[in-house]
Amino acid sequence: MGWWGVTGQEAPGRGHGNKWHKWDGRGWMRHRGSMRRSEAAPGGAVGKKGVKQGGPEPSGAPGPTGTCEAALAGRAGAGEGFVVATAAMAARPALPDSVLVQVLALLPLRDRLRAARVCRRWQQLAQDRAVWTHVDLSPHRISRRTLWHLVRHRLPDSLSTLRMRGAPRSGGKQRLLSPALLAALRKRCPQLHRLCLTETDLRHVPYESMPASVTTLELSLCDIPDAWFCVSPSVPPPQVQHLAIDSIPTFSDHHLLDISSQNHLKTLSLCGTYGVTDMGIQAAAPHLEELERLTLRHCIIGDAAMVFIGRHMKQLRYLEISNAYFLTNRGLVAIVTLEHLETLCLDLYDLVSLGTVIALLQVLPRLNHLKLGGTCFEDELLGKIQENFPHCTISHTL
Structure with missing residues (x-):
């Protein structure tokens, strides 16, 4: 009425x-x-x-x-x-469709679905391919049934980034991923390049079932078996170029060797992987000669790892070594061969002197950003170092 x-x-x-x-x-x-x-x-x-x-x-x-x-x-x-x-x-005047599409693309998943119910115009805009280029499902602990619905009816072929959160140590139907679901995702989204998984049980999901188009793989708090990265020679592995492992204690030296020997990694980030040691870096370093960015946080490494980093990873432009309590001056001097290094982040403790860091500034011509942490330095001392090396920005964090 x-x-x-x-x-x-x-x-x-x-x-x-x-x-x-x-x-x-x-x-x-x-x-x-x-x-x-x-x-x-x-x-x-x-x-x-x-x-x-x-x-x-x-x-x-x-x-x-x-x-x-x-x-x-x-x-x-x-x-x-x-x-x-x-x-x-x-x-x-009403906002043009191109602006509304950009706004809708920035909204969380739930708000995008709600926006499609406002009017017919918004429904058409909410279904635009550009809105679904980057999808973040990690704020919601969705079920496999919901994920199947999204793969079949919502996710477009233009999807580039997908973030998901599962349930660790889940069993049966509670598992988020399955080989069949990943096969459907690979067929539905051939342009998927970045896959981020958090708290996901991967013990029953083979590594070779990952979409072949994925070049960036980020795993955080996931469950992986011992030989997860080891694939059959007859099956082509995913062409991962950027790998980030965060807080996965089961990730160890043989995982690092398997993934580095199969792919030409450009970026490697290991955080909270206490199973990675000097021996793992030594075995994997010859396969990481094309590596450009390396981050090692809370890894059990020392001088031996730095020696092999300086010997094989000469294309590094970014290097971060944090919480390496066994690193000494001898290991730090080993990276003087990294001529392309532009950014260096170090946590200095009692075994590393500031004089060794100054020596690195003198021999690394492209180093333009130095970030120091772990030890308290006087501002006056850092100011004098900055005056002697004006081409390099020096920052300090506690």
Whole structure:
């Protein structure tokens, strides 16, 4: 039902017998009760029988063929300010589709789905391929059934980044991923390049079942078996170039050797992998000659690992060594061969002197950013070092 003056029917929500008549040029009339003053159009008073006495007809008064905006503008209780505001909103141009698509792409998944219910225009925009280029499901612990629905009906072939969160040590139907689901994802999204998994049980998901288009693989708090990265020679492995492992205690030296010997890694980030030692770096280093970025945090490494890093990884442009409590001056000197190194992040402890760091600044020509941590330095001392090496930005964190 609608209002009188728009559809000629009873106004909704007014109750039995409380009916509105047509606009007569002076105000709204109804059978029972008197109109509140806020329900009268601006410029007139209300009589005892609910008929507005005098006053001009407001410009937004709806007629038999008026629009919803006009009905809202002339609706009882709106007031003169609402009429002006509605007119300004009607005169304001709508945002172009390209801008709305960019805004929708920044929204979380749940808000994107809600936006599709606003109107037909938003529904079409919410289904645009650009909106679903990057999808982050990690804030929600979804089920495999929900993920199947997204793969079949929502995720487009233009999907580039996918983040998901599962349940660690899950069993049966509670597992998020399966080989069949990954096969459907590979077929549905051939341009998927970045896959980020958090708290996902991968013990029953072979590594070779990962989409072949994935070049960036990020695993955090996941369960992986001992030989997960070891694939059959007859099966081509995923062409991973950027690997990030975070807080996976089961990741060890043989995992590092398997993944480095199969792929030409460009980026390697190991955080909280206490199973990686000097021997693992020594075995994997000959296969990491094309590596450009290396991050080692909370790894049990020392001088021997630094020696093989300096010997084989000569294409490094970024190197971060954090919480390496066994690193000494001898190991730090071993990276003087990294001529392409641009950024160096080090945690210095009692076994490494500041003089060795200054020597690195003298022999590394492209080093333009040095970040030191672990030891408290005086600002005056860091200021003097900065004056001697103006080409390098030196920062300090505790």
